[in-house]
Amino acid sequence: MNKDKDYYKILGISHSADKKEIKKAYRHLAGKYHPDVNPGNKLCEEKFKEIAEAFYILNDDKKRLQYDILKSFTSAKSAEQAKSQASKAYSDKKSEPEPASSKGKKQDKQFNVDFGTFFKDFTDKLAKTGNQEKKPHSEPRKSQPKKGEDINTEVNITITEAYNGTVRKVNILRADICGKCRGKRIINGSCCNNCNGKGEVSTHKQLNVKIPAKVKEGSKIRIGGEGNKGLNGGENGDLFLIIHVIKSSFFTFDGINVHCEVPITPTEAALGAEIQIPSIDGFINMKIPAETRSGQKFKLAGEGLPDPNSGKRGDQIAAVKIEIPLNLSEKEKELYKELAKARKFNPREHIIFETHSKTRS
Ligand SMILES: [Zn+2]
Missing domain, CATH: 1.10.287.110 (DnaJ domain)
Incomplete structure (x- = not known):
């Protein structure tokens, strides 16, 4: 002193x-x-x-x-x-x-x-x-190496990608040392106009990032050194990807079991068919037996999510829904009339009289 x-x-x-x-x-x-x-x-x-x-x-x-x-x-x-x-x-x-x-x-x-x-x-x-410099200034000394800030970015992936893993192009904006003032903020006594005196500038970078298989909603994936630039030789920050698994309109989840609704044609329902449907890790074949009713459920064993403990996969439960094609041609209408003649079929026979009379009055 x-x-x-x-x-x-x-x-x-x-x-x-x-x-x-x-x-x-x-x-x-x-x-x-x-x-x-x-x-x-x-x-x-x-x-x-x-x-x-x-x-x-x-x-x-x-x-x-x-x-x-x-x-x-x-x-x-x-x-x-x-x-x-x-x-x-x-x-x-x-x-x-x-x-x-x-x-x-x-x-x-x-x-x-x-x-x-x-x-x-x-x-x-x-x-x-x-x-x-804790008091009165709490900023770290300039001469000490300082690790760059981490960058967090959110990535949306489909359920299939989450199950199989995928590669994603990720665009990031990260802070780099200003090339004009080389991080000094000031040039010839005045504020650097390239970085507005911040000493750093935002640069865009695209990375191909591998997202591993079986990631869960909210998982954080760390990519070391791809964050903001470190100062004074300090190491770069890290890039963190926060994974969001897009909710599918096709799949709903019940524990490790996966549910879906599969539309089928009246012909497929009547005569049976072998169709392809999406599963969480690609497409699978599904057998529609002859005389399948609308709403009937089929179990596709082992096509669900893996159990976190045993790794054993749950099932995919597919409920079928018969869809009638629209804008029937004259020929199709004729054939439907033929069908009606060939078989006297009343699907409402089992509906009790009370309900029936109420809906009519
Ligand atoms: Zn600058």
């Missing part, structure tokens, strides 16, 4: 400056000399430390008073003189109205600590804050 330092001069303020003026001056100067703004500039770094030190002292009423006293102490001939001056200055301050008497007592006690101890504590604290 250099006792000859003039903290008022460092902040460019008068000895009567109030807290508002101190803060204003500090903010202005800290912004100008901050190591982030002037990376690698030792002079600026020293200046910034000095400004932080000045603010640390002058912004704290107690420390400011003690500093003020010390200033007169250093110019005085002897320590004795200083002490008497100190008590005088302190009692001057004390004559101002004090909100709480206990506070006054506390200050009294603290003030009796001799200057040597006080300044040792004080310089220790400063050394600490200077090195870590």
Whole structure:
């Protein structure tokens, strides 16, 4: 601690400056000399430390008073003189109205600590804050390597892709060091117009990302080093893909079993057929037996989701639905009439009379 330092001069303020003026001056100067703004500039770094030190002292009423006293102490001939001056200055301050008497007592006690101890504590604290910049600035030092920020991006995949795994093109915007000011934010004393003084710019990148098989909704996939650029040789951040499995209109899930509704033609229903339907890992063959009714359910064993513990797969349950083609041709209509003649068939025979009469009245 250099006792000859003039903290008022460092902040460019008068000895009567109030807290508002101190803060204003500090903010202005800290912004100008901050190591982030002037990376690698030792002079600026020293200046910034000095400004932080000045603010640390002058912004704290107690420390400011003690500093003020010390200033007169250093110019005085002897320590004795200083002490008497100190008590005088302190009692001057004390004559101002004090909100709480206990506070006054506390200050009294603290003030009796001799200057040597006080300044040792004080310089220790400063050394600490200077090195870590926890106070009053909490940003990490520019010269220390800093890991880049991670990037999170959401990826939508189908249930089939989730089951089989897939490769996706992922577009990301990530922060890179500005090529014009090389991250220094400032060129020839003025703000870099390429990055608007941020020191970094957003760049677009497309990545082919492999999504492993059997990913679940909400899974996070980490791609190391593909996040934002690290600073001062720090490693890059990571890219995280957050997987969303698109809800299918075809499949619904019930534990490890998969349900679906399969439309079939009247001919397929009447005569039976072998059809192809989607499963969660591709297409599978499904046998429709002759004389299948609408709504009839068929179990496709082992075509469901894998059990998380045993790995054994559930089933796919397919309910069929008979669909009548629209815009029948004259020939089709004739054939339907023929069918009706060939078979006296009343599918409503089993409906009880009560229901029947209600719907008619
Ligand atoms: Zn720039």
